[in-house]
Amino acid sequence: MGRDAPAAPRMAAPAAAHAAPAVGDADRRRARDIHVAIVGGGGTGAAILHDLTQRGLRCTLFERGELTSGTTGRHHGQLHSGARYAVGDTDIARECMEEVTILRRIAAESIEMNYGLFIALDDDDVDYTAAFERACSESGIPNRRLSTTDALRHEPGMNPNARHAVMVPDGTIDAYRLPLQFLATARAGGATIRTFCEVTGIDSSDGRVSGLTVRDYRSGRDERIAADVVINAAGPWAGSVAALAGVGLPITPAPGTMVAVKGRLCNMVVSHLHPPGDGDIIVPQRNLSIVGSTQWKVDDPDAIRTPPDDILRLLDRARELVPAFAGAEFHAAWTAVRPLSGRTDAGGRELSRNFQVIAHASDGAAGLFSVTGGKATVLRAMGEAVADDVCRFTSLAIAGRTADTPLLAHREFFRRQERVHEPV
Numbered sequence: 001m002g003r004d005a006p007a008a009p010r011m012a013a014p015a016a017a018h019a020a021p022a023v024g025d026a027d028r029r030r031a032r033d034i035h036v037a038i039v040g041g042g043g044t045g046a047a048i049l050h051d052l053t054q055r056g057l058r059c060t061l062f063e064r065g066e067l068t069s070g071t072t073g074r075h076h077g078q079l080h081s082g083a084r085y086a087v088g089d090t091d092i093a094r095e096c097m098e099e100v101t102i103l104r105r106i107a108a109e110s111i112e113m114n115y116g117l118f119i120a121l122d123d124d125d126v127d128y129t130a131a132f133e134r135a136c137s138e139s140g141i142p143n144r145r146l147s148t149t150d151a152l153r154h155e156p157g158m159n160p161n162a163r164h165a166v167m168v169p170d171g172t173i174d175a176y177r178l179p180l181q182f183l184a185t186a187r188a189g190g191a192t193i194r195t196f197c198e199v200t201g202i203d204s205s206d207g208r209v210s211g212l213t214v215r216d217y218r219s220g221r222d223e224r225i226a227a228d229v230v231i232n233a234a235g236p237w238a239g240s241v242a243a244l245a246g247v248g249l250p251i252t253p254a255p256g257t258m259v260a261v262k263g264r265l266c267n268m269v270v271s272h273l274h275p276p277g278d279g280d281i282i283v284p285q286r287n288l289s290i291v292g293s294t295q296w297k298v299d300d301p302d303a304i305r306t307p308p309d310d311i312l313r314l315l316d317r318a319r320e321l322v323p324a325f326a327g328a329e330f331h332a333a334w335t336a337v338r339p340l341s342g343r344t345d346a347g348g349r350e351l352s353r354n355f356q357v358i359a360h361a362s363d364g365a366a367g368l369f370s371v372t373g374g375k376a377t378v379l380r381a382m383g384e385a386v387a388d389d390v391c392r393f394t395s396l397a398i399a400g401r402t403a404d405t406p407l408l409a410h411r412e413f414f415r416r417q418e419r420v421h422e423p424v
């Protein structure tokens with residue numbers, strides 16, 4: 001991961017022969033006095049909130065609208081095994097596969113483990129297959145080549161004229177429930193969540209952040225809130241949030257369109273066995289089938305519209321993978337915006353899908369961290385990386401445990417409402 005964190009971690013002292021209090025206990029007591037403000041209530045903010053709360057820090061999350069109202073509530077819903085990225089970047093692919101394994105353990109109710117088929121439609125795809133399988137294997141992604149006859153037994157909805165298929169452990173994520181599981185667990189651990197609260201200012205003194213200005217749309221009031229650390233997890237809006245502290249952030253907001261038709265036309269995730277491009281993934285979500293996506297760049301993530309040409313192109317591509325798309329009833333088309341790390345003069349597909357945690361100490365804003373890039377599949381890992389950097393910054397030797405902690409059910413979020421609007 002691209003990290004830019006300050007100061008090396010403070011190492012725990014060697015254990016004394018007789019029971020002096022463990023360094024971890026002292027750090028845990030000190031952690032309770034550190035207030036972390038997290039900007040953004042998408043999947044990334046939710047995972048950060050959970051991780052830091054579990055490590056014992058006092059955390060408040062601010063979301064300008066409803067929870068998951070940004071990109072998180074609108075993504076394609078694929079649980080990426082990493083196969084899609086393996087040929088280009090084995091590190092991302094490996095990370096996806098590791099997170100699939102972890103999420104199945106800690107958040108099973110938000111995941112449908114329906115597996116995926118990458119199908120070869122022409123000679124180029126057939127030629128690409130060996131490199132694809134090799135890259136998957138190098139990334140630790142189980143993969144199995146199937147004849148068309150065998151693949152059709154697993155997925156009768158796929159194109160019967162495919163040349164062959166490769167099965168991988170892709171799946172479907174419930175884009176809404178997964179973050180709610182993180183949020184419910186964080187709140188049960190003492191975190192505060194404030195929705196309809198937009199961060200409009202980041203305060204600092206002597207080169208270090210000291211708090212936020214927040215507009216609470218429910219009360220109509222502006223509030224000043226003290227914070228020792230501010231995390232910018234505002235997804236495609238992260239550039240605007242960083243600017244509140246006078247900091248420039250290398251980020252490219254890159255929208256993409258998806259189209260849903262009525263009916264579950266396939267039960268597995270069906271992808272085109274070729275380098276990533278437009279309209280090459282179909283994800284079944286409950287009783288819908290969703291094809292996506294496209295990609296372009298924008299300056300303002302709030303000023304996007306769904307291009308009509310995208311819808312027609314996506315439906316064309318979908319028919320090649322799952323022919324029943326031809327007669328299916330249109331359900332919806334929408335666009336979401338990726339918060340890609342880095343800047344580019346080209347279209348954006350060349351930018352890495354990896355995530356970055358950026359510490360802004362060298363920008364004159366020590367204590368401010370921004371997270372860019374990534375994907376919903378790796379949100380837990382993003383939360384852990386940010387929390388590791390916050391612990392380094394605050395000299396807390398407290399390790400993360402989120403990989404081994406089953407999350408509360410998403411319903412618990414609604415059963416325990418009491419802290420949602422509680423002021424800090």
Ligand SMILES: Cc1cc2nc3c(=O)[nH]c(=O)nc-3n(C[C@H](O)[C@H](O)[C@H](O)COP(=O)(O)OP(=O)(O)OC[C@H]3O[C@@H](n4cnc5c(N)ncnc54)[C@H](O)[C@@H]3O)c2cc1C
Nearest residue numbers: 040042044064070071072075076078199235256375376377
């Ligand atoms: C077309 C498309 C398809 C995708 N498909 C998949 C997929 O199939 N699988 C997968 O794993 N990933 C997928 N992704 C990626 C995934 O959706 C994103 O990486 C992820 O949702 C980003 O979450 P986030 O929390 O970082 O951002 P967001 O969900 O956008 O959250 C940021 C939040 O910050 C809030 N905010 C902004 N400014 C302020 C402020 N000043 N004060 C308070 N709050 C503020 C916003 O309202 C927003 O809710 C897809 C992305 C796109 C665009």
